[in-house]
Amino acid sequence: MKDAPLCVIGAGMAGLCTAIAAAPRPVLLLSRGDHALDCASALAQGGLAAAVGCDDSPDLHATDTLTAGAGDNDRKAVEWLTGSAPGTVTWLESLGIDFDHDQVGYLLAREGGHSRDRVLHLGGDASGSRLVGHLSHVAQKASHIVWKQGCDVDALGLAQDRVVSVRWRQRQKCHATACSAVVLAGGSVAGAFLDTTHPCSSDGAALMLALKAGASGRDLHYIQFHPTALFAQSAADSRMRLITEALRGAGAVLRDHRGHRFMLELHRDGELAPRDVCARGVWQAQLRDGWAWLHAEHLKIDWNRQFPTVLRTCLEAGVDPRKQALPIGVAAHYQVGGLACDLDGHTSVQGVFAVGEIASSGVHGANRLASNSLLEAATAGRRLGQMLSGLTPGPVPEAEHWVERGAPASGDQLACLRQMVQQYLGPLRDASEIRRGLQLVDEGGPLSGRWQAQLLAAIMRSALADPCSRGVHWWRGCTPSQQSVTA
Ligand SMILES: Cc1cc2nc3c(=O)[nH]c(=O)nc-3n(C[C@H](O)[C@H](O)[C@H](O)COP(=O)(O)OP(=O)(O)OC[C@H]3O[C@@H](n4cnc5c(N)ncnc54)[C@H](O)[C@@H]3O)c2cc1C
Structure with a gap:
């Protein structure tokens, strides 16, 4: 029996905020x-939503969040998030974050689904790298944090039904660390798709580990698709490059191959409709033509100041957004469901907390409102870190047994699984196809022992249990503008 640190798995926005806020706890x-x-x-471009404009309020932000979430949100969680958002901005500023502003105040962008200009950003569209860059610097300097990079957590140790240690591998070496609590901040599963805006490391590894340890999932099948990913995969990796929604906020429009501006028919807000509605419109255009077009060449904007990341990304891919339309398509972008937890991050397993994209507190409903995820990661991370800092650290027992994530898929198997995820769990779903997919991964074949296949099976089962067109996806037979229709 010995005193043990708090273990935070993941150093994105959620993990960094949790770790920093947990001071002075080791x-x-x-x-x-x-x-x-x-x-x-x-990689985030747009930024972080908060009602800080003089024409805005947390109530309006909450209304927009509930509308985007197709009414499936937990209203209390939404009110907590939008009400806490201005305080989160102040807290981040106290850590040295400098949001873009002029002499009058913050420079606020408009994104799809927001009824006000509400998105704070940094360096124009360089928000994510500036936020993470700064917070990681704060974490590296903090005396209460020991940060190990390049390591994969692949097992949890349990004693008396409580997680008491983690096993992690770094450069072929295996380590086990006793911990007073484990915070899972392991991010998304969206990188498991073929068409994705995520790095392939967003593979749901931490989610799978928690499910194996008995944690309950919630809405695992809610995957959000982004409507405007550049239709050209990078030479460096297989990720599709994002064209931020803020470009549509600045006036960019969507057209099909015939030059038709299809979003005007699908929603009164046209290109600024909630993300799921835009994704459906683009997906329909893709089914007809292969891809759609995003036109920004008419915009009178300062590309280098407002959209340096988009400009660089497009030029690297050989298209100039100042002069020509961009070929775009739908890509997996955000895991709306995840590990079921309350607002303090408690999962159903003792000693395990979840925060950030891996967590599902019900705040996003069936569809996340743009730029609410960095907000949630920071707000929930701060709350969880502060809560854990107040718990008295005590001795923890030795692990009695270990729960392992399981054997990984080989390179060929992974390629096959990515095809399957794309085919069966895209924005348009078909129950008989998903059942066929489930048989392929679940019935004793070569894939069934691999953890990535087991995770895919869990998501497919979750989809089959809820065959309802709601928010992020719709089922075959429903028109693109239909929502909340049972398929
Ligand atoms: C291209 C792009 C643009 C986006 N733009 C915006 C935006 O403008 N605004 C917004 O609000 N949201 C945006 N999002 C979404 C947002 O970035 C994410 O939802 C949010 O940052 C998730 O943060 P996180 O800390 O939960 O996860 P991540 O940032 O993904 O971090 C996950 C961490 O977990 C670690 N990890 C995972 N598994 C293991 C393991 N087994 N062992 C050890 N470590 C592990 C990873 O190494 C990583 O450090 C965007 C997403 C993408 C992909």
Whole structure:
């Protein structure tokens, strides 16, 4: 029996905020990437939503969040998030974050589903890398945090039904660390798709580990698709590059191959409709033509100041957004469901907390409102860190047994699984196809022993249990503008 640190798994926005807020409690922070920016948070372009404008209020922000979530949100959680948002901005500023502003106040952008200009950003569209870059610097300097990078947590140790230790591998070496509590901040499963805006490290590894340890999932099948990913995969990796929604906020429009501006028919807000409605419109255009077009060449904007990341990304892919339309398509972007937890991050397993994209507190409903995820990661991370800092650290028992994530898929198997995820769990779902997919991964074949296949099976089962067109996806037979229709 000995005193043990708090173990935070994941160093994106959620893990960093939790670890920083947990001071002075000793924290062991474990992350996979070899450097601080190696996480999905660092890729964020748009920014962080908060009702800080003079024409705005947390109530309006809550209304927009509930509308985007197709009424499936937990209203109390939404009111807590939007009400806490201005305080989160102040807290981040107290850590040295400098949101873009002019002499009058914050520069606020409009994104789809928001009824006000509400999105705070940094360096124009470099929000994620600036936020993570700064917070990782704060974490590295903090005396209560020990941060190990390049490590994979692949097992949890239990004693008396409570998680008491983690096992992690770093450069072929295996370590076990006793911990007073485990915070899972392991991010998304969206990187498991073929068409994704995520790095392939967003593979749901931490989610699978928690499910194996007996944690309950909630709405695992709610995956959000982004409507405007550049239709050109990078040479560096298989990720599709995001074209931020803020570009549509600045006036960019969507057209199909015939030049038709299809979003005007699908929603009164046109290109600024909630993300799921735009994704359906683009997906329909893709089914007809292969891809759709995003036109920004008419905008009178300062590309280098407002959208440096989009400009650089497009030029690297060989298209100039100042002169030509961008070929775009739908890509998996955000895991709306995840580990069921309350607002303090408690999961159904003792000693295990969840925060950030891996967590599902019900705040996003069936569809996350744009730029609410960095907000949630920071707000929930701060709350969880502060709550854990107040608990008296005590001795923890030795682990009695270990729960392992399981054997990984081989390279060929992974390629096959990515095809399957894309085919069966895209924005348009078909129950008989999903059942066929489930048989392929679940019935004793070569894939069934691999953890990635087991996670896919869990998501497919969750989809089959809820065959309802709601928010992020719809079932075959429903028109793109229909919502909340049972398929
Ligand atoms: C291209 C892109 C643009 C986006 N733009 C915006 C935006 O403008 N606004 C917004 O609000 N949201 C945006 N999002 C979503 C947002 O970035 C994420 O929802 C949020 O950052 C998730 O943060 P996180 O800390 O939960 O996860 P991540 O940032 O993904 O971090 C996960 C961490 O877990 C670690 N990890 C995972 N598994 C293990 C393991 N087994 N062992 C050890 N470590 C592990 C990883 O190494 C990483 O450090 C965007 C997402 C993408 C992909």
